[in-house]
Amino acid sequence: MAENGYLLELKDVSRHFGGLVAVDGISYGVRKGEVRGIIGPNGAGKTTLFNVITGELKPTAGRIYLKGEDITGLPAHIICEKGMSRTFQLTFIFPEMTVFECVWVGVYSRARRPWDLFFSRTDPSGPIAEKAQRIIHTVGLEEKTHEMASNLSYGDQKVLEIAMALSTDPVILLLDEPTQGVGPGEVDTIINLVERLSKEMSIVLIEHDMDIVARLCHNVTVLSFGKMIAEGTCEAVSRNEEVQRIYLGEKIVCS
Amino acid sequence: MPEWAITVLFLLMNGLIWGLIIALIALGLTLIFGVMGIVNMAHGDLYMLGAVLAFYLLPVSGSFWIALIAVPLITAVIAGPVERFILRPYEGHPAVTMIATVGISFILQQIALATYGGIPKKIADPVDFSFTVLGVSYPGYRLLVAAIAILIIVGIYLFLYRTNYGILIRASIQDRQMASAMGINVSSVLVTTFIIGSVLAAIAGVLAAPISQVFYLMGNDVGLLSFIVVIVGGLGSLGGTLIAALTLCSLEGVLASVLSPTQAKAAIFVVMIFVLMVRPRGLFGEREG
Amino acid sequence: MQRERVYRYFALGFLVLLAVLGLVLPTGARSLMIQIMIFGIFAMGYDVCLGYTAQCSLGHSLFFGSGAYACVLSVMHLKAGLLTALAISVGTGFVLAALLGPICVRLSEAYFVIVTAIIAAVFHLLAMDLVWLTGGDDGLCFSIPSLKLGFGDLSLYKPLANYYFVLFFMALTYFVLARILHAPLGKIFVAIRENPKRALFLGYNVTRYKLIAFVVSGMVAALAGGLYALTLRYCSADYMGFYWSVLPVVWCLIGGQGTLVGSWIGVALMSLFQYYVSAWFTYYLLLFGVLVLIILSVSRKGILGYIASRVR
Numbered sequence: 001m002a003e004n005g006y007l008l009e010l011k012d013v014s015r016h017f018g019g020l021v022a023v024d025g026i027s028y029g030v031r032k033g034e035v036r037g038i039i040g041p042n043g044a045g046k047t048t049l050f051n052v053i054t055g056e057l058k059p060t061a062g063r064i065y066l067k068g069e070d071i072t073g074l075p076a077h078i079i080c081e082k083g084m085s086r087t088f089q090l091t092f093i094f095p096e097m098t099v100f101e102c103v104w105v106g107v108y109s110r111a112r113r114p115w116d117l118f119f120s121r122t123d124p125s126g127p128i129a130e131k132a133q134r135i136i137h138t139v140g141l142e143e144k145t146h147e148m149a150s151n152l153s154y155g156d157q158k159v160l161e162i163a164m165a166l167s168t169d170p171v172i173l174l175l176d177e178p179t180q181g182v183g184p185g186e187v188d189t190i191i192n193l194v195e196r197l198s199k200e201m202s203i204v205l206i207e208h209d210m211d212i213v214a215r216l217c218h219n220v221t222v223l224s225f226g227k228m229i230a231e232g233t234c235e236a237v238s239r240n241e242e243v244q245r246i247y248l249g250e251k252i253v254c255s
Numbered sequence: 256m257p258e259w260a261i262t263v264l265f266l267l268m269n270g271l272i273w274g275l276i277i278a279l280i281a282l283g284l285t286l287i288f289g290v291m292g293i294v295n296m297a298h299g300d301l302y303m304l305g306a307v308l309a310f311y312l313l314p315v316s317g318s319f320w321i322a323l324i325a326v327p328l329i330t331a332v333i334a335g336p337v338e339r340f341i342l343r344p345y346e347g348h349p350a351v352t353m354i355a356t357v358g359i360s361f362i363l364q365q366i367a368l369a370t371y372g373g374i375p376k377k378i379a380d381p382v383d384f385s386f387t388v389l390g391v392s393y394p395g396y397r398l399l400v401a402a403i404a405i406l407i408i409v410g411i412y413l414f415l416y417r418t419n420y421g422i423l424i425r426a427s428i429q430d431r432q433m434a435s436a437m438g439i440n441v442s443s444v445l446v447t448t449f450i451i452g453s454v455l456a457a458i459a460g461v462l463a464a465p466i467s468q469v470f471y472l473m474g475n476d477v478g479l480l481s482f483i484v485v486i487v488g489g490l491g492s493l494g495g496t497l498i499a500a501l502t503l504c505s506l507e508g509v510l511a512s513v514l515s516p517t518q519a520k521a522a523i524f525v526v527m528i529f530v531l532m533v534r535p536r537g538l539f540g541e542r543e544g
Numbered sequence: 545m546q547r548e549r550v551y552r553y554f555a556l557g558f559l560v561l562l563a564v565l566g567l568v569l570p571t572g573a574r575s576l577m578i579q580i581m582i583f584g585i586f587a588m589g590y591d592v593c594l595g596y597t598a599q600c601s602l603g604h605s606l607f608f609g610s611g612a613y614a615c616v617l618s619v620m621h622l623k624a625g626l627l628t629a630l631a632i633s634v635g636t637g638f639v640l641a642a643l644l645g646p647i648c649v650r651l652s653e654a655y656f657v658i659v660t661a662i663i664a665a666v667f668h669l670l671a672m673d674l675v676w677l678t679g680g681d682d683g684l685c686f687s688i689p690s691l692k693l694g695f696g697d698l699s700l701y702k703p704l705a706n707y708y709f710v711l712f713f714m715a716l717t718y719f720v721l722a723r724i725l726h727a728p729l730g731k732i733f734v735a736i737r738e739n740p741k742r743a744l745f746l747g748y749n750v751t752r753y754k755l756i757a758f759v760v761s762g763m764v765a766a767l768a769g770g771l772y773a774l775t776l777r778y779c780s781a782d783y784m785g786f787y788w789s790v791l792p793v794v795w796c797l798i799g800g801q802g803t804l805v806g807s808w809i810g811v812a813l814m815s816l817f818q819y820y821v822s823a824w825f826t827y828y829l830l831l832f833g834v835l836v837l838i839i840l841s842v843s844r845k846g847i848l849g850y851i852a853s854r855v856r
Contacts, residue, residue, distance in 0.1 A: 080747035094738035350600035361833030
């Protein structure tokens with residue numbers, strides 16, 4: 001853990017695309033056990049920020065620290081090994097694999113040893129499989145363990161994605177709009193799941209729906225044109241004038 | 256001027272002229288890649304097609320210049336439907352589309368073999384003046400080829416940068432989704448681009464026919480060279496392709512004085528490998544992430 | 545799980561059938577079957593690349609051809625035994641793939657296709673040029689030593705011995721590859737094929753696994769090349785030609801990519817097609833080109849993939 005108590009810390013991180021500044025000098029910290037929301041209008045740079053944090057994009061400027069360790073510019077798979085996991089805005093699963101296999105591959109990623117890569121059997125029992133089963137149970141997909149991922153409903157696919165993100169033993173989980181496009185019944189399932197997970201790990205959540213943010217998050221950050229324009233409790237943020245101006249016409253209420 | 260310097264000078268000259276012909280082919284390749292996201296594996300055979308058509312049209316029309324106009328038209332008539340009806344169904348799967356162009360390549364070669372035959376033939380120089388520089392006589396047709404090629408390249412440049420339709424094509428190269436969101440008729444852009452690219456290769460074939468021999472496999476060597484050129488220059492980058500074509504071909508021309516043609520190609524291949532090791536998207540290709 | 549079983553039963557059935565056919569077939573048909581088995585090995589290797597990691601290489605003729613040359617040259621100049629020669633073939637495939645792979649596998653899809661094609665084309669030109677070593681277009685004929693087994697010598701000049709020698713390697717390749725693909729490595733390959741980005745964010749170094757697939761694939765292709773040269777007692781620069789790079793794609797697409805053994809169907813159909821059509825039609829390659837277009841538009845799943853998707 002870093003001396004200042006941050007699990008994940010961004011210092012003045014920027015990302016440019018040619019002349020376009022997608023992420024503009026953001027400093028941000030997440031402590032252990034925190035659930036943080038990120039909101040902002042479309043094109044505010046929320047997903048780009050995730051891409052920069054998780055190593056898909058290299059920041060143009062600034063440093064990123066995970067558990068006090070500088071991870072700026074490391075490749076994505078190394079950052080994942082260090083305990084960061086993410087989901088994607090559009091579902092990102094392995095369509096032609098079963099639910100079990102999808103999660104199994106993730107668990108194996110942390111458990112792999114060079115000598116069993118080529119010739120060991122992928123037993124349905126054994127510690128890796130057991131852990132995969134446990135994760136599937138946690139997210140509530142146990143009845144669909146052997147379904148093809150592509151045959152799942154959209155909401156279940158979103159849940160599967162969270163299960164896959166969990167499979168690599170993250171200390172911090174980045175969720176990019178986990179409820180987007182999901183039917184009302186399934187939204188509750190996902191919210192409850194995230195709520196349960198928040199007891200075990202830090203979570204950063206991109207979300208459009210303020211109700212969900214208010215229910216889940218201790219703390220909200222508002223992005224606009226790549227800049228951080230407000231940070232604080234949900235209530236404080238929704239009273240912020242600049243935030244209201246951005247969301248003009250949309251009602252922001254914290255229930 | 257010492258003898259060797261004159262030799263090198265002329266090799267360089269030949270290399271540059273050859274580079275202009277390759278540039279025509281490679282520009283077509285890179286345009287097609289930019290808009291369609293595929294490398295046309297039959298591109299060398301379109302060059303061959305141009306040369307073979309010129310061979311047939313020459314006795315009929317009696318004039319090389321008529322052939323130079325007619326061949327691109329015929330090629331356009333063939334290329335349009337090929338894109339629309341054969342390649343379009345695979346859109347969005349670059350590897351599959353490229354295998355389809357491999358199939359087209361086999362078909363073109365075999366049709367040429369069946370009709371034109373397997374023996375290389377020669378076309379006489381359309382203009383037979385030559386002039387003497389530094390005591391060496393140089394065929395005038397080659398300079399003419401260079402001039403025509405430069406004219407066409409300038410024309411392509413003006414088309415892409417000065418006309419509305421050209422701007423649409425460049426917009427599609429930048430961002431396909433954005434282009435279609437802006438209401439650009441992507442379908443017509445795809446067909447047009449494929450036609451332009453094919454026509455460029457066919458014109459190169461007509462121009463090169465009197466210089467090299469007309470042969471049903473003549474597209475293989477040229478295709479390979481232009482693939483290397485676009486990889487080095489960066490697929491989708493027009494300027495990069497032009498620069499790479501001229502540099503690599505002059506290099507090959509000069510190297511040919513000390514090496515065998517195959518060794519010269521191998522040398523250029525080594526250049527490509529080095530470029531790819533440093534820049535996986537070529538010298539001027541867009542950079543990832 | 546269900547599909548895997550279909551593939552396994554199919555493979556075992558096919559191998560048993562081949563073992564029986566070897567005894568009953570007339571010599572002409574047997575030599576066609578030998579060819580089919582060798583191409584079957586090539587196709588399995590290629591499927592590791594195309595079907596399991598979605599890397600569409602158009603340069604596998606390089607591995608096939610250099611495997612063939614490695615085998616021929618080591619028999620001719622090093623007086624190597626058969627098995628040693630084949631081991632040298634596989635080793636050559638390994639070295640070439642391990643040297644060229646790192647350059648290719650990190651490229652994007654279209655670049656990968658074209659760069660592999662360029663590499664094979666340049667090596668093909670070199671092979672035609674270095675006549676003193678390769679015999680160029682005319683190729684090299686050579687005589688092969690007999691295989692020294694504990695209980696006696698086996699001469700591959702006997703068609704029956706040749707048949708079972710090749711069948712042995714086909715079965716061996718199948719069991720080794722099936723083992724690897726059912727091991728965690730195979731699962732990782734499929735994950736990368738299905739969604740490389742998701743695999744990356746699960747902590748997998750995608751480039752490294754693509755390279756492993758490429759190298760395995762190259763080694764198997766080189767083995768096939770070595771066996772082909774041994775069977776024909778001949779090898780030429782033509783083995784590195786573009787046609788030999790396109791064939792495996794067609795086999796896998798017909799039979800079913802990502803099934804390992806579905807390509808055997810493709811091999812069998814294509815070999816029969818070539819055998820019968822090229823006899824009466826000079827422009828066989830014309831039909832080959834048309835066939836490529838038809839196959840691409842009819843099905844990407846291939847025959848075995850289609851059958852397996854019907855089995856519940």
